[in-house]
Amino acid sequence: MTVVREPLWDDAPRTKMQGVVRHLASFVSTLGFAAHLLTESVAFFPSVLCRRQSRAELVNQLYITGIRTLPVVTVVSLFTGMILALQVGLELRRFNQEIYLGAAVMISLIREMGPFSCGMCLAACVGSSIAAELGTMKVNDEVAALEIMSISPVRFLASPRILALVLMAPLLGFFCCVVGTMGGGIVGVTQLGVYFEQYMASALSVAETKDLFVGLLKSLMFGVIIGTVAVEEGFSTALGATGVGRSTQRSVIVSFLLILMFGYMITRVCYQ
Amino acid sequence: MSLIAFENVVKKFNGFPVLDGLSFSMEKGEVMALVGPSGTGKSVTLKHLVRLLTPTSGRVVVDGVDVASCSDRELEKIRSRVGYLFQGGALLAWMTVAENVALPLRECTNLSQHEIDEKVAAALAAVELTAAAEKYPAEISGGMQKRAGLARAIVRESDIVLYDEPTSGLDPVTSVTINTLIRKLNRTLGITSLVVTHDLSGALAIADRILLIKNGKAVECSTPAEFVKSTNPDAREFLAAMKGETI
Numbered sequence A: 001m002t003v004v005r006e007p008l009w010d011d012a013p014r015t016k017m018q019g020v021v022r023h024l025a026s027f028v029s030t031l032g033f034a035a036h037l038l039t040e041s042v043a044f045f046p047s048v049l050c051r052r053q054s055r056a057e058l059v060n061q062l063y064i065t066g067i068r069t070l071p072v073v074t075v076v077s078l079f080t081g082m083i084l085a086l087q088v089g090l091e092l093r094r095f096n097q098e099i100y101l102g103a104a105v106m107i108s109l110i111r112e113m114g115p116f117s118c119g120m121c122l123a124a125c126v127g128s129s130i131a132a133e134l135g136t137m138k139v140n141d142e143v144a145a146l147e148i149m150s151i152s153p154v155r156f157l158a159s160p161r162i163l164a165l166v167l168m169a170p171l172l173g174f175f176c177c178v179v180g181t182m183g184g185g186i187v188g189v190t191q192l193g194v195y196f197e198q199y200m201a202s203a204l205s206v207a208e209t210k211d212l213f214v215g216l217l218k219s220l221m222f223g224v225i226i227g228t229v230a231v232e233e234g235f236s237t238a239l240g241a242t243g244v245g246r247s248t249q250r251s252v253i254v255s256f257l258l259i260l261m262f263g264y265m266i267t268r269v270c271y272q
Numbered sequence B: 001m002s003l004i005a006f007e008n009v010v011k012k013f014n015g016f017p018v019l020d021g022l023s024f025s026m027e028k029g030e031v032m033a034l035v036g037p038s039g040t041g042k043s044v045t046l047k048h049l050v051r052l053l054t055p056t057s058g059r060v061v062v063d064g065v066d067v068a069s070c071s072d073r074e075l076e077k078i079r080s081r082v083g084y085l086f087q088g089g090a091l092l093a094w095m096t097v098a099e100n101v102a103l104p105l106r107e108c109t110n111l112s113q114h115e116i117d118e119k120v121a122a123a124l125a126a127v128e129l130t131a132a133a134e135k136y137p138a139e140i141s142g143g144m145q146k147r148a149g150l151a152r153a154i155v156r157e158s159d160i161v162l163y164d165e166p167t168s169g170l171d172p173v174t175s176v177t178i179n180t181l182i183r184k185l186n187r188t189l190g191i192t193s194l195v196v197t198h199d200l201s202g203a204l205a206i207a208d209r210i211l212l213i214k215n216g217k218a219v220e221c222s223t224p225a226e227f228v229k230s231t232n233p234d235a236r237e238f239l240a241a242m243k244g245e246t247i
């Protein structure tokens, strides 16, 4: 597959109607391109894992995706847990039910807020940087140069990045749940007068394997979405530095929207 | 049969024809200089040869194969025969100059590390970049990036090499070195070369034929000796401008 694509039309639309039709057609073509990129990247996963040089690149991407985002992810998930605990805890206190604080925080984190906040962080930190990096390479003809040298940009650039996201997103999602629960605990102990043992006991009593698996599935899905969107936007970049800015912005917006929609759909399928 | 042929190629961007019925052909082993005003579509012409762009109408034929409509496998074959120097160098930012030059050998051949190192060293020496081998593209000047891109384009010793302004941004002495190198590669290895250039004296020195493009059409295609004596008004205008610059 060739990554360097041309616009579908080389003249301007003649009528408004034609413009609308073309917008629709290019939307469909973008979807097809993204699907193609994803499947081909997945097909290259074994080769990324086997070749020595690609493994080095994968380790680098894992570091960028998993380790360099840790500070942001930690702060975001800590505060997510703290906010959840405060909001829920104040309500619970009205009914003298603070002992259930741990359960409430844990359920919302593990089912929804953990994967969600992790996905948002990854889209903002990693997805945007992938889109900007690949976009810059595209407008500088570096992607074209790779294609001409018969080095597949999908294998060389897209696959390690998507694989790193797919591997790291579930881990970070889980990490978010743990840190968020701790944050909730801190608020519970300091603001709401709950004993930490009590909080943890309540939290662990509701943590089911199914919830954990659904949460991990969501994170995994978000990793796939962020990677695919970022790579697609990067490779579709045209028109110089302005184009890079646009692609970066679009990759974040589209990832956010898809994370919300897929989060809802997975919840719907798994809990009904 | 010619190795490379453009047959009435039209290429439009947003309705505007950048190439407007361009036709020319190149024989195997020939050096052709492609000259013309800035923005006439010289880079666009090169991109058509490896299907980075496809014509709106007309045909681009490389060794009997229609590039725009051939299968991916045939395209792969054509691309593996072509070395391409991009106008901006197009080096990968996270690799050193030597790693960039080694890339096509490392990824697409079965050469041993030792052989690769030797070829890379030779290519870098040819473009006088040995000293900058371990630097990153961002740490070297524009002219050096250009030469590194040139080293990468020639390191595979492909049949066809497309040079997009190999000497622009270089000092006169290095320009002569690069022009001599292009000529030497052609003489010793028979590399068919298409050289986009603004450096008319260089073009006159190295090219077998000079092709002048204006408004998307080939307006003059002749040997250097004929070119300087051409009566074509566009060619005269181009020559006059170039001479004015050198006085």
Ligand SMILES: Nc1ncnc2c1ncn2[C@@H]1O[C@H](COP(=O)(O)OP(=O)(O)OP(=O)(O)O)[C@@H](O)[C@H]1O
Pocket: B013, B018, B037, B038, B039, B040, B041, B042, B043, B044, B045, B087
């Ligand atoms: N991808 C593209 N989309 C739209 N227009 C393009 C594209 N590529 C090139 N053009 C247009 O085609 C024309 C020719 O561009 P090209 O880069 O081939 O010029 P050139 O002859 O190489 O000039 P220079 O000597 O300055 O490099 C320009 O006017 C440019 O605006």
Ligand SMILES: [Mg+2]
Pocket: B042, B043, B044, B087, B164
């Ligand atoms: Mg150009």
